[in-house]
Amino acid sequence: MQRKSLIYKTNVEYGDYTMNHVQGCSHGCKYPCYAFLLAKRFKKVKDYEGWLEPIIVENTLSLLDKELPKYKDKINILHLCFTTDPFMFGYDEIKKLSLQIIGKVNDSGIKCSILTKGILPKELIKYSKENEYGITLISLNEDYRKKAEPGASSYMERLDSLRTLHKAGCKTWVSIEPYPTPNIIEQDLQEILDAVSFTDKIIFGRTNYNKDISSYKEHKHFYNEQVHIVIDYCKAKKIDYHIKNGTLTDSN
Template sequence: MIKEVKVKTALSPSKLPGLEYALNPYRGCAHACVYCYAPSVIHWDKGKWGELVEVKVNLPRILSKELRVKKKGVVGLGTVTDPYQPAEKKYEITRRCLELLSLHDFPVCIQTKSSLVLRDMDLLKSFSNLEVGVTLTALDESVRAKMEPGASTVEERLRALEELSKNGINTWVFLGPVMPYITDVDALVDTIAKVKPKYMLVDRLRLKEGVWERVRGFIAGFKPELLADYERIFLRGEDYYREIFEGVKRRCEEKVVRCEVNRLGD
């Protein structure tokens, strides 16, 4: 379901490292990822996550006014929503915002799970400082489809990374969240190395409010034999990730891929 809304502000201060501002063209996200913690961040209270998307139809107009007075800084495009989710095909809010950001020469960092980003290649190439990050959580398409039902396929995302790089766009990969006993990190690192991103950011599954219920339901339906393991890791605090992340770092060194582990919230 799509709902058109109007907003009073566009750029919000960001607490994420490397970002001065957050810009989210939509509220809600049709990708409906089971592990997403955005609902707790934006205090989502409008039904099941993924079933409603609010389109900020006046966002470009508000952004245009703000860019005239805001101090220049890096804008994170899509910090609690995907700027290239299906609604963007029709509304083009992200594209119109990019046009304005390019006009004012603001640095931009995009994060997405959608190959629709390739539509805006002409705009992306117009920036003096821009990078595009693509999230990858699993190589197995059957797993991806269950965890991220509304997002682009793994193949489409890898192709997007290749096309962006070929066109001189700086790319990065968010390998995360690493889902215990589901994410094949070695295979993912090997595949990511082939598309040669500028760097890779690795992160754990973060169980903010409401996430555990969705993840538990997913595991119960997908691989119920893992339920006890997930409870041991996330409810009783077993240190699963230390060894996994050390292995990721070693493999990245072998493949000559710059790798950072997200320590926020540890």
């Protein structure tokens, strides 16, 4: 597929500018996935099965050549990606294109932020040390991962790739979102935090658009407790953090 433009200002609270050079995502997250719901609503994809078949924007690099000079003085950081995955697990062609994109963006003097449920490639070590590389990690339980993120890489593979970049001096971060309530899975947030204690920043957020969450009567109290656990942990470890809007409802 081709597009007329790629780079745009995002409304995501911790984002700046972003781009999505792939439509769809084979990870098939069943939280449910907001990106899929949005694509279906605007008739960009017919159904879940269609969403699982990613389509590359084939004129990505030529569009970047046109748009990067235009946005160069406006962008603080360019994020890949909010509606797809730049290192989709098992798709070497997407990985190759994403690396080319990062190279072009860095050559323009712009740093990148990356978020994936795939494996961060070691090649990223050679790119700008101003880039920020992140993984999504909402559990350490592989049975839950297979249920919630059936097409994504294993949690340990993600962690290992993130740790490799961190040891090489890269900036790293972790998104613990959408974090599930105990009626979905019983787990200890402290264990997840300990697993990512080496990272530079942690983003934490609740699960949305899920009937199981709203039917759990204590969900507000639960998320308030988890937020305080994250904040206390990050302060003690001197890790930067961001709590997503709507996750904390306790004014204290």
